[in-house]
Amino acid sequence: MKFTNYDWAQAILLYGLNAGTHKIALFKTLANFYTKKQSIVSWQDLSEQYFKIYNDRLKNNPRPQQSNPFRRSVQETIFYKLQNNRIDYDQAISEIGKDGFNDVIPRFQAFGKDKETLKNYFYEYDFGKKLILKDNLFDIPEKQMNSLFKEAEMKHNMLEGAYLIKRDNFKLENDIRNIYLIKGYDRTDLSNQRDFLLAYQSNICFLCGEELFGDETAPVEHLIQRDLLNHDEEWNLTVSHSLCNSSKLDSLVGPHYIEKLFCRNENIIGSSHPWKAKIIASLGSTKSLRRKNLMKHYENAKQVYGRNYWMGDKKYNREKDLFFKRFLTVLNNGTK
Ligand SMILES: [Zn+2]
Known part of the structure; x- marks a missing residue:
């Protein structure tokens, strides 16, 4: 059976791990360069575009970007540093370039546990320097790319919602436990x-x-x-x-x-x-x-x-x- 590039892109989107939103944000970043028809993307351009997705999103509606309620993602950490004026926008971009892609760039071109089929399929990279987008990406018809972008957006919203519920419940559990712990005393023989x-x-x-x-x-x-x-x-x-x-x-x-x-x-x-x-x-x-x-x-x-x-x-x-x-x-x- 022959699959189209659209199928493969969708497999990446839908079968990605749901522990964080990185993969979705990277997909949206690539879609942006697809629209610009830009096949060679410097690390600076990549970082800017990728951070913009988080910055726009978290500014308007700050919601957690990863499943673990204890932690903030690298992107969130950088965003909040920027919000608190601990760094400026250029520094934020440079920190994204330095720390924001360690997992997502090498792991993006995979679905489920299959890391081989799509290796270097949509892009190759020289880590820290540039990303080279391939024809497999540009060959996806525009209409299909638009629909993939919408799916990515929906999945992003859905994951944020799921993480938010998880975080709020966790916070509530913790608050409840703390209230009781303060009031508690040692166990006795009953x-x-x-x-x-x-x-x-x-x-x-x-x-x-x-x-x-x-x-x-x-x-x-x-x-x-x-x-x-x-x-x-x-x-x-x-x-x-x-x-x-x-x-x-x-x-x-x-x-x-x-x-x-x-x-x-x-x-x-x-x-x-x-x-x-x-x-x-x-x-x-x-x-x-x-x-x-x-x-x-x-x-x-x-x-x-x-x-x-x-x-x-x-x-x-x-x-x-x-x-x-x-x-x-x-x-x-x-x-x-
Ligand atoms: Zn009984």
Whole structure:
């Protein structure tokens, strides 16, 4: 099967790695020299044209140019140095020429893992000096080149959008973690809270809803991951069969468990146990405040752990969960 130069150019565009926007920017740079019908491109011209793409773009709508939320691309770093007047425009161009092409020029003419088929196909280069564009590029009909340019533009927008979502989520996760870390304190032995907690769970395993009497190995665990909350406050501690607990692993539980946690906490509040004050201090003085705050923690956990909930035993059914049938629960939470 014979492919056209248009096909190959498209393969470069579409099958490129998506870790950064370099390849797309280089494609747009080459398209510019195609339009000018300029086959020998000095490193200076190349750098100018390439940087212009980033400069125009980041000035109007600054969005991340690579997937790794920890880092800025070389192009972004240079752009922001220019913005902050640490360098002038000529210096920016010269830095692009020096550091901006190390990966993209040698790697551009490839698709997927195939680095051989298109080697030197659209250009050859003398690194740091010049780029020589070949007829394979100029032979692409103008109409097709225009359509490739549009595809490149679309892909650039799409990648920026994806990176932005990634960066914002990462920032949010970090903010959430930091807030909890500041409030946190060291882990303590939780097993001495087992009897207390079990009483307010009416001796029912929190996870499966079946009876749990006298099991000295039943672990006291954090329902919402301790990694997030970084504290051992009672409102988040539950007791369950060790088997149930190991099946949950470190997953985030589904929403019905949070509802159950809310009811369990109301059992403690309603009973006027001395530790009632601790839960009020952590979650709030009224029932609606406590629900709101519990949900806030849960929403934060979802941001960090995603929504792949652990839903418990497939057969779990609130109607059959003994916890909801016990007097203590009905008294403090009413029937539903
Ligand atoms: Zn269980």
